[in-house]
Amino acid sequence: MNHTKQKRLDFAIAGLQRRWGSHVIVPARQVQPEQRVISTGFPELDRVLGGGIPLSAITLISGQTTSGKLTLTYKILRRAQQSATTSRSPRVNSVAILDLSASGDPDYVARCGIDLDHLLLVRPRAGKQAIDILGDLVRSRQLGAILLDGLPDLRTDPAAARYFDHLLPQLCLFLKATGCALIILDELQPPWLQWLTGIRSNAIQHCAALQIELRREHWIESKGELRGYQAEAHILKSQRTRPGQVARIAIEFNATVRARDTW
Amino acid sequence: MSVLSCRVPDFLIGLAQRQKPQWRGQPLALLGADERISAISPEARQSGVALQMSARQAQMRCPEVILAPLDHTACQAEQSAFVGTLAECGLPVQVQTWGAAYVDLREVASTARDAQPICAEMGKQIRRLLGEPFAPALGWDTGKFTARAASSCARPGHMRLVERSDEERFLNPLSIMLLPLPEPAVLQLKWLGITTLGQFARLPTTAVWQRFGKAGKLAQRWALGRDDRPVIPTAQAAPTSIAVDFDPPMALHSQVLEATFAALRPELSRLADRLQGLRHLQLDLRFVEGSTRVIDCAFVEPMSEEKHLRAMVSHQLQILEWAAELETLRVTLLEIGELVPHQLTLFEIDEARSSLKELARKLSNRNGELFFQARLTDERHALPERRAVFDALSARSVNV
Structure with a gap:
């Protein structure tokens, strides 16, 4: 841009700012992008994800059993509760868990740091009911994050799975409007099982803004005792950062029931 | 002043459930003449159904809600019996709303101790009249508003007597929702973080006047326990009449409606400033060919908001068979009542519930x-x- 054009532009901007206020035109380099993410609690994973998992969108976390899906998600829920707390207002966000498999353990949830007073646990009886409740919870605008635990359980009912696929675009719009984060936990299934159940829809993968696959890498041992395990988080899809990146997370647990500050 | 506020909770719903006992414990909503929700049961209220909703809105909030038309005649008869029972003592009685009235005890009791046996006797009579499920809640104070607040706090079948010295302590922790302020004012107060009458009473009077107008100033006086409105027996209240002449005569519904409300607007504004509303409105229409028609618009709860009144009057004018062009319209405000708080509120504040x-x-x-x-x-x-x-x-x- 030559000098004359730049001068004209500066004059035009100054005129507009004089008339409508200085806030109407702001140089792009001065605009701070709004932090619309929830930290995962694992710095390396946060770095790979560009800050954390996105709010107002669906995050799909998949992986095999004991790959660390639930622990990672509980840590995210804890951060979601804390995200509303500021120095001036000690408000805690409420979060909800749709426990389709009815296997949620409050003791473990509490040890992951989640405030149980601000946690709503829902145990729907049927898949379709779960989806309706999920819609209601999102529309309520009172929750910071919702965890849908048990996508395989939902898939056992083909009608419910189809209903969910059908409602997903609508759900995405509601999430965008309400600022709530929806985390869906999925278990990796062999292709032959998908063929057997007849559900080969990729609607969730399509609608998810972030897709993480967790793979357990190795156990962490110390003095002959199992202390935890290390897992790899593969970013399969991300709208904020480059997909294909890998982050390593170490999930430590106490072999005894009485866990101390390990979480 | 010595005022007793007698309130039968969920009076209209109770009458409907007395007719059909199978509706007990069910979410029930009664539709008024304007096809809007006029009364709701506690179960329906829990599901988010509110007054003045349309039937469709109510069904969207609560699919299981039972919608039934309000039997205005039967309810009016019960209301008359209720007021008649209170008036048996020969004391002035002013109707507040359905199943609620003020009784002026100035001549018979000036302290809570004197008022207690009289209130108890009246409560018993009401219960005898209406039956066991209808238990009145009674409140006594030296002002109407505090008496009403006391009856709202009292459980059905109980009475709450507030001494003059205890007024401030009694009113301060109560919810701001007891004041019949218009909806925008209530929302503003909520945004300002003012939730109790004590907080509202402590605001500077000039600031309240500036922001909420005359109605706000009056409400603040009530919140301070300074309510010197006398109990005026309903029968003695003189109706106000406004005549609208159409020259040339008119047959267009929208123009008639506009002219009617242009004449009625100052009166409605005056009522709103006093936190009052219309309960019964009569329209006398005279057509050019000499015939006349009378339209009676009775509202379940007193109303001062123009949009609701306009909807009702518009509905009545549309269903009327017009004989010819309209020459004169006379609007008579037959009954004026005190605004009911829950009519104007969208939500209930209960700090205990997260x-x-x-x-x-x-x-x-x-x-x-x-x-x-x-x-x-x-x-x-x-x-x-x-x-x-x-x-x-x-x-x-x-x-x-």
Whole structure:
């Protein structure tokens, strides 16, 4: 841009700012992008994800059993509760868990740091009911994050799975409007099982803004005792950062029931 | 001043349920003549159904809601009997709303101790008249507003007498929702973080006047316990009449409506400033060919908001068979009543309930008892399943 054009532009901007206020035109380099993410609690994973998992969108976390899906998600829920707390207002966000498999353990949830007073646990009886409740919870605008635990359980009912696929675009719009984060936990299934159940829809993968696959890498041992395990988080899809990146997370647990500050 | 406020909770709903006992415990909503919700049962209220909603809106909030038309004649007869019972003592009685009235005890009791036996006797008579399920809640004070607040706080079948010295202590912690302020004012107060009458009373008077107008200033006086309105017997209130002449005569519905409300607007504004509303409106229409028609618009609750009145009058004018062009319209404000707070509020503030429990309660009504909150009981127990319990957040458990 030559000098004359730049001068004209500066004059035009100054005129507009004089008339409508200085806030109407702001140089792009001065605009701070709004932090619309929830930290995962694992710095390396946060770095790979560009800050954390996105709010107002669906995050799909998949992986095999004991790959660390639930622990990672509980840590995210804890951060979601804390995200509303500021120095001036000690408000805690409420979060909800749709426990389709009815296997949620409050003791473990509490040890992951989640405030149980601000946690709503829902145990729907049927898949379709779960989806309706999920819609209601999102529309309520009172929750910071919702965890849908048990996508395989939902898939056992083909009608419910189809209903969910059908409602997903609508759900995405509601999430965008309400600022709530929806985390869906999925278990990796062999292709032959998908063929057997007849559900080969990729609607969730399509609608998810972030897709993480967790793979357990190795156990962490110390003095002959199992202390935890290390897992790899593969970013399969991300709208904020480059997909294909890998982050390593170490999930430590106490072999005894009485866990101390390990979480 | 010595005022008794006698209130029968859910009077209209109770009458409907007395006719059809199978509706007891069900979410029930009664539709008025303007096809808007005029009365709701506590179960329907829990599901989010509010007054002045359309039937469709109510069904969207609560699919199980039973919608029934309000039997205005039967309710009016019961209301007359209710007022008649209160007036048996020969004391002035002013109707407040359905199943609620003020009684002026100035001549017979000046202190709470004197008023107590009289109030108890009146309560018993009301219960005898209406039957066992209708238990009146009584409130006594030296002003109308505090008496009404006392009756709102009293449980059905009980009375709350407030001494002059205890007024401030009694009123301060009560919810701001007891004041019949218009909806925008209530929302503003909520945004300002003012939730109790005490907080509202402590605001500078000039600031309240500037922001909320005359109605706000009056409401603040009430919040301070300074309510010197006399009890005026309903029969003695003189009706106000406004005539609108159409020259040339008119047949267009919209123009007639506009002219009517242009004439009525100052009166409505005056009523709103006094926190009053219209309960019964009569329209006398005279057509050019000499015939006349009379339209009676009776509202379930007193109204001062133009949009609601306009909807009602517009509906009545549309269903009327017009004989010819309209020459004269006379509007008579037959009955004026005190605004009812819950008519103007969108929400109920209850600080004890967290938003999460409220959400669970609403969803429980629709989906059943599927919502839980976990609580750790014994963190050191050897068995994981014994360390925590799930508390069901059902509608019943939360509303206790």
